[in-house]
Amino acid sequence: MGAVPVTGRTRVFAVLGDPVAQAKAPALLNAEFARVGADAVLVPVHAPTARFAEVVTGLQAAGNVDGLLVTVPHKLAVCAHADELSATAALVGSANALRREPDGRWFADNFDGIGFVRGLAARGHSVRGLRVALAGAGGAGLAVAAALLADGAERIAVRDPDGARSAALARRLGAVWPGRVTDETAFGPVDLAVNATPLGLRASDPPPFAVADLAPGTLVADLVMEPHETPLLRAAAARGLPIHHGIHMLRCQIGLYARFFSVRRTRKI
Amino acid sequence: MGAVPVTGRTRVFAVLGDPVAQAKAPALLNAEFARVGADAVLVPVHAPTARFAEVVTGLQAAGNVDGLLVTVPHKLAVCAHADELSATAALVGSANALRREPDGRWFADNFDGIGFVRGLAARGHSVRGLRVALAGAGGAGLAVAAALLADGAERIAVRDPDGARSAALARRLGAVWPGRVTDETAFGPVDLAVNATPLGLRASDPPPFAVADLAPGTLVADLVMEPHETPLLRAAAARGLPIHHGIHMLRCQIGLYARFFSVRRTRKI
Numbered sequence: 001m002g003a004v005p006v007t008g009r010t011r012v013f014a015v016l017g018d019p020v021a022q023a024k025a026p027a028l029l030n031a032e033f034a035r036v037g038a039d040a041v042l043v044p045v046h047a048p049t050a051r052f053a054e055v056v057t058g059l060q061a062a063g064n065v066d067g068l069l070v071t072v073p074h075k076l077a078v079c080a081h082a083d084e085l086s087a088t089a090a091l092v093g094s095a096n097a098l099r100r101e102p103d104g105r106w107f108a109d110n111f112d113g114i115g116f117v118r119g120l121a122a123r124g125h126s127v128r129g130l131r132v133a134l135a136g137a138g139g140a141g142l143a144v145a146a147a148l149l150a151d152g153a154e155r156i157a158v159r160d161p162d163g164a165r166s167a168a169l170a171r172r173l174g175a176v177w178p179g180r181v182t183d184e185t186a187f188g189p190v191d192l193a194v195n196a197t198p199l200g201l202r203a204s205d206p207p208p209f210a211v212a213d214l215a216p217g218t219l220v221a222d223l224v225m226e227p228h229e230t231p232l233l234r235a236a237a238a239r240g241l242p243i244h245h246g247i248h249m250l251r252c253q254i255g256l257y258a259r260f261f262s263v264r265r266t267r268k269i
Numbered sequence: 270m271g272a273v274p275v276t277g278r279t280r281v282f283a284v285l286g287d288p289v290a291q292a293k294a295p296a297l298l299n300a301e302f303a304r305v306g307a308d309a310v311l312v313p314v315h316a317p318t319a320r321f322a323e324v325v326t327g328l329q330a331a332g333n334v335d336g337l338l339v340t341v342p343h344k345l346a347v348c349a350h351a352d353e354l355s356a357t358a359a360l361v362g363s364a365n366a367l368r369r370e371p372d373g374r375w376f377a378d379n380f381d382g383i384g385f386v387r388g389l390a391a392r393g394h395s396v397r398g399l400r401v402a403l404a405g406a407g408g409a410g411l412a413v414a415a416a417l418l419a420d421g422a423e424r425i426a427v428r429d430p431d432g433a434r435s436a437a438l439a440r441r442l443g444a445v446w447p448g449r450v451t452d453e454t455a456f457g458p459v460d461l462a463v464n465a466t467p468l469g470l471r472a473s474d475p476p477p478f479a480v481a482d483l484a485p486g487t488l489v490a491d492l493v494m495e496p497h498e499t500p501l502l503r504a505a506a507a508r509g510l511p512i513h514h515g516i517h518m519l520r521c522q523i524g525l526y527a528r529f530f531s532v533r534r535t536r537k538i
Contacts, residue, residue, distance in 0.1 A: 006299055008284075008292035008313045015277075020333065023277035030275055043312055044277045046332035058327010063315035064289065 005267075006041050012064050013042040013261065016055065016078070017071035020044040022226060025069050028254045036258070037265035042069070049073060056081045060106060067099040067261045075110070075139050082108035091176065092146050094139040097260055111256045112140055112249070113147025116194075116223065118256070119248030125219060128152035131189065135159055135208035136196035137169040140223055144196050145169060149177040156180065157187040159209070160197075189215045195222045200230035211235040222246050274536075275310050281333050282311040282530065285324065285347070286340035289313040291495060294338050297523045305527070306534035311338070318342060325350045329375060336368040336530045344379070344408045351377035360445065361415050363408040366529055380525045381409055381518070382416025385463075385492065387525070388517030394461075394488060397421035402456065404428055404477035405465035406438040409492055413465050414438060418446040425449065426456040428478070429466075458484045464491045469499035480504040491515050 015025045021044070029042045047055040052074055059065045060081065070078045075094035079085060082098055083105035089095040095108035117127055130153045134145055137160035145156050156173075158181065160166040166183040173181045195208040201224055211220065211232065220236035225246030233243045284294045290313070298311045316324040321343055328334045329350065339347045344363035348354060351367055352374035358364040364377035386396055399422045403414055406429035414425050425442075427450065429435040435452040442450045464477040470493055480489065480501065489505035494515030502512045 006295045006310065006312055008286075008290045008295055010295065010313060012312050012314065017277075018332075021277045026275045026277055026279065041275065041310065041312060043275055043281050043310060044279060044333060045281065046334075048330070048332055051330035054323075054330040055327045058324045058330070061317070061320035061323040061327070063287075063317055064313060065315075 009039060011040040011066050013040060013067045014045040014059055014065065015042060015069040015071060016045050016047040016074055018047055018049050018073060020046045023071055024250055028250065029257060032254055032258050033263060036263055037267045038263045039267040040263065047074060052077055067097065069257065070096050079108060082106050086110065088113065088146065092139070092143045094143065097257055099261055109260060110143050111253045112143035115253035115256060116144045116249045117147045117151045118252035120244060122252060123244060123248060125244065129154050130191040132156045133187070133190040133193045133209065134196060135194065137166040138196065141196035142169050144194060145173055145181065149173060149180055154180065157182050157184065159185060190218060192219045192221065195224065195232055198224065200224040200232055201226065207232055207235065211239055214241060219244060223249060225250060278308060280309040280335050282309060282336045283314040283328055283334065284311060284338040284340060285314050285316040285343055287316055287318050287342060289315045292340055293519055297519065298526060301523055301527050302532060305532055306536045307532045308536040309532065316343060321346055336366065338526065339365045348377060351375050355379065357382065357415065361412045363412065366526055368530055378529060379412055380522045382412035384522035384525060385413045385518045386416045386420045387521035389513060391521060392513060392517060394513065398423050399460040400458070401425045402459040402462045402478065403465060404463065406435040407465070410465035411438050413463060414442055414450065418442060418449055423449065426451050426453065428454060459487060461488045461490065464493065464501055467493065469493040469501050470495065472500070476501055476504065480508055483510060488513060492518060494519060
């Protein structure tokens, strides 16, 4: 293993989470930095929830920290540390990427939804006209639902163990895409079923929805990426349904992050 | 250039300075991490003086930041962010390395002086019994003077453009090593002349002391390490005096930092 090619001139990026050990962004984005020859490094920063504000403020105060990625559970809280939110981040109320603008202001965006939709497209799945069942109305579910609707999904039915949360999602996105979002539990057949809950991270988790109830041909997608083959995806594959792994979303996000951060060759050869 | 081998589990260290682009610690300490197989990375963090407290507090709040190195102009200010100072750091009133102890407290030490003395030893120069002329009574000069005295230098005469500062150094160290430190400008021949001022960083700087006044055989040492061959060292070499480059101090410090941070194999093969 060679030495980390970091010098005093290297620009610094950080991914903030609690925990952060599971984060895949450092390995993937550092590979992208190396690929294009950017003199930059992304480091994991474990920001305990109770001290999140101090950690973000400190990083933003550093002159050579050019961008932040944000993972669970900080995607909502980080919005308070942005000077400006993208339309997407404002709509879904959370952000997972911040960059320092040339004037010093911090701009926040959210690539969870578009990363998911781009990941589907990269595997040949267009979402235009699709009827979607979405499990999970947290930050990830909200971001994915917004991106699906923006990209032309016909209708989304959302379910969450917390009924108030799914009602809020339906209300919030229904105001932008009227008549295309529902939190009613009874809905017709779907073309795409998405798990945006954390269920599946642990082997003992119950399934986020019943695979047996899905019509033949329904595409089953999981946002959980660890394990790669979640119990949900295994059950869907066993039923002969097409499946879509969680990693595709992150892979597409890496390219989006690289553009967001204007990654380009800066390393002297 | 390969990708930076950083994952979510990598432990993070930072070197703080204003500016920080000139810092050599990232390249040297990351090479040491790679050599021993430590899953750790040292990143440069540009901490503007006006926001230094925020930057340090934020880094200390992060659960996976295990240590900090500190360079100009923060070595004094960082002491306020340590829960405990080593005897050396307390004596010289500044620190250049902090680590998180197992109980979460931050312990600060200063390796400038010992790094300089070890660097001399590595080149075959013992300081025991030496008479020393020291230019510069700032943080680096104070640290170097203390280490020289602790290692047996017979007598140190310090000079600084700020007379109050050299008087303070003489008083402070004279209290520990009575009769061995003076700030009088007239002093006899010396065996070692040390530049601990920043003079020499720029080609237009005046020399920190007159090489022509030194006795034959006087060892001339410079703490300035950029450029490698400072005007002072070039003038000394031209006179046939033995010289000692600034880089030796840093090379020895890297080994001291590695021990201070308990660097050891943690990377999975």
